[in-house]
Amino acid sequence: MFSRVLIANRGEIALRVIRACHELGIEAVAVFSEADRGAAYLDMADEAICIGPAVPAESYLNIPRIMSAAEVSNVDAIHPGYGFLAENENFAQICRECGIIFIGPPPEAMRLLGDKVEARKLAKKVGVDLVPGSDGVVEDVEQGLKIAGEIGYPVMIKAVAGGGGRGMRVAHNDMSFRSGFASARAEALAAFGEGAVYLEKLIIEPRHVEVQVMADGSGNVLHFYERDCSIQRRHQKMIEESPCPVISEKVRQELCASAIRIIKQANYVNAATVEFLLDKDRHFYFIEVNTRIQVEHPVSEMVTGRDLIKMQLQVAAGENLELTQKDIKHRGVAIECRINAEDPANNFSPCPGTITRYIPPGGPGVRVDTHVYQGWTVSPSYDSMLCKLIAYQPTRDEAIATMKRALSEFVIEPIKTTIPASLSILSHNLFVKSKIDTEFVERNF
Amino acid sequence: MAQWDEQFSKLKQIIEMMKDHNLAEITIKQGEEELCVKKAQPVQPQFTAVPMFGAGMPGMMPGVAAPAAGQGQEAAPQEAKPAEIKSPLVGTFYAQPSPDSEPFVELGSRVEPETVVCVIEAMKVMNEIKAEMSGVIVDVVTASGSAVEYGQVLFKVRPD
Numbered sequence: 121m122f123s124r125v126l127i128a129n130r131g132e133i134a135l136r137v138i139r140a141c142h143e144l145g146i147e148a149v150a151v152f153s154e155a156d157r158g159a160a161y162l163d164m165a166d167e168a169i170c171i172g173p174a175v176p177a178e179s180y181l182n183i184p185r186i187m188s189a190a191e192v193s194n195v196d197a198i199h200p201g202y203g204f205l206a207e208n209e210n211f212a213q214i215c216r217e218c219g220i221i222f223i224g225p226p227p228e229a230m231r232l233l234g235d236k237v238e239a240r241k242l243a244k245k246v247g248v249d250l251v252p253g254s255d256g257v258v259e260d261v262e263q264g265l266k267i268a269g270e271i272g273y274p275v276m277i278k279a280v281a282g283g284g285g286r287g288m289r290v291a292h293n294d295m296s297f298r299s300g301f302a303s304a305r306a307e308a309l310a311a312f313g314e315g316a317v318y319l320e321k322l323i324i325e326p327r328h329v330e331v332q333v334m335a336d337g338s339g340n341v342l343h344f345y346e347r348d349c350s351i352q353r354r355h356q357k358m359i360e361e362s363p364c365p366v367i368s369e370k371v372r373q374e375l376c377a378s379a380i381r382i383i384k385q386a387n388y389v390n391a392a393t394v395e396f397l398l399d400k401d402r403h404f405y406f407i408e409v410n411t412r413i414q415v416e417h418p419v420s421e422m423v424t425g426r427d428l429i430k431m432q433l434q435v436a437a438g439e440n441l442e443l444t445q446k447d448i449k450h451r452g453v454a455i456e457c458r459i460n461a462e463d464p465a466n467n468f469s470p471c472p473g474t475i476t477r478y479i480p481p482g483g484p485g486v487r488v489d490t491h492v493y494q495g496w497t498v499s500p501s502y503d504s505m506l507c508k509l510i511a512y513q514p515t516r517d518e519a520i521a522t523m524k525r526a527l528s529e530f531v532i533e534p535i536k537t538t539i540p541a542s543l544s545i546l547s548h549n550l551f552v553k554s555k556i557d558t559e560f561v562e563r564n565f
Numbered sequence: 566m567a568q569w570d571e572q573f574s575k576l577k578q579i580i581e582m583m584k585d586h587n588l589a590e591i592t593i594k595q596g597e598e599e600l601c602v603k604k605a606q607p608v609q610p611q612f613t614a615v616p617m618f619g620a621g622m623p624g625m626m627p628g629v630a631a632p633a634a635g636q637g638q639e640a641a642p643q644e645a646k647p648a649e650i651k652s653p654l655v656g657t658f659y660a661q662p663s664p665d666s667e668p669f670v671e672l673g674s675r676v677e678p679e680t681v682v683c684v685i686e687a688m689k690v691m692n693e694i695k696a697e698m699s700g701v702i703v704d705v706v707t708a709s710g711s712a713v714e715y716g717q718v719l720f721k722v723r724p725d
Contacts, residue, residue, distance in 0.1 A: 169715075171714065184688060185687075191687075218688075
């Protein structure tokens, strides 16, 4: 097992990894930018090193500075968290070249599954249905129009290197296709440095369902069941739950087995999430693989009683998962609400500022994953997520009741947060009946 | 011309007043006429709320160099606070070019903007760090051979 690990991230996920390290007897080294100087979670690390100014390019995204910090702090491995460098194959490669273990997949597997077009080809190869699409990069608008005609409108134009909902446009006809094609490419080039796009048929009333997978170095690939992440706003997830309330056990087994086939085929190691769209007839279609641990991993941890971050550390240290799929049972219902420093009444605009009063919820069935505390100043330099609030109970109705109670107890003042929005969604009749899809939030709120 | 001289002398008075009272901006309206004078500001980090930082800042990060023992601030209380040369990198600080050479600078050394004051080794690359100011070294804060983080104070300089 490692003796020291550096965490190349910040905020709640840095704290999450520090906790897992400490339970495994590993020393945790945190890095921070000037904007995070003084954060209390840094005191929980065994060492904390300032790596640059607030701007991510000079700190959390700066590979030379992070590698220098790894060198002077003498670590065995680096955990990249999520976001930032977590899916940067160049970073994974550099770690390997420097003799530092990257806690995640090998660069080759990351590269293969991170490329949306290659991932689709791989999924097709192992017999997983894809959303009908262009089967490759669309070189120009005329080729795109032809394919769109074959697939049938509406179509989604998506960036090959995309993520986080960027570099995507919907087209309902030839005219909106022409403009959408150009703007998707421009946005992709600006956001990811790569303007290539492909096409997918737009599924009506889709649900977003993803499968948590963990693979060790001996070829043992396990799933930790699915999460339904259909509650989204502008492609940003707001609420996630497990199990998916509307699929049969048969569909669940097929879904999870498909995810495993994809991960095995890529010779992938460590944590991954395989994303699918579910249509109203409960057919599922492969979308993409996230080659990292995700924000909503606690949902799967609660329903299987496992610690995914510890498993990441163990797998990266060369330990085999002493588990078979039969050992991983799904029990109860877990729901997670992301709480962001955003004002729902003002188009969810970010609300940086200092939290002068902070009282988190508690009691049975409540888990709070956060780096935030009274006196914390929310910086405008990073994303607005403050906290992940998770409720876990034997049934969905009880989990919803616990979540509503916890949200109502939660005091975060004076900044605005998304707590009221989460409460509204949880109280909505359609959410309770789970008659929802990925457009639900934008339609109703 | 007389009107211009009068305006100019008023402007000078306003500027003097701003300096005296450390004002950043002043706007004077007289009927239809409005005069606005702004002092050029250094770039400040933006905070949108009252910065009520909670519970103090945590102390020194463990494992990273403490100031070299026996060195203290020498600037007299009436003088301007000494300028600081801070590390722009994460790495290992070396005060001299090689183990048996003389240090690049010492207490009392004169520095110009292009003067190399130390080397910081990062990932096997030796980076020469320049003073980027003119003055005299009044404190050598960091011990040679120790790990440094971004922003760590290496030297204090009494600027010209």
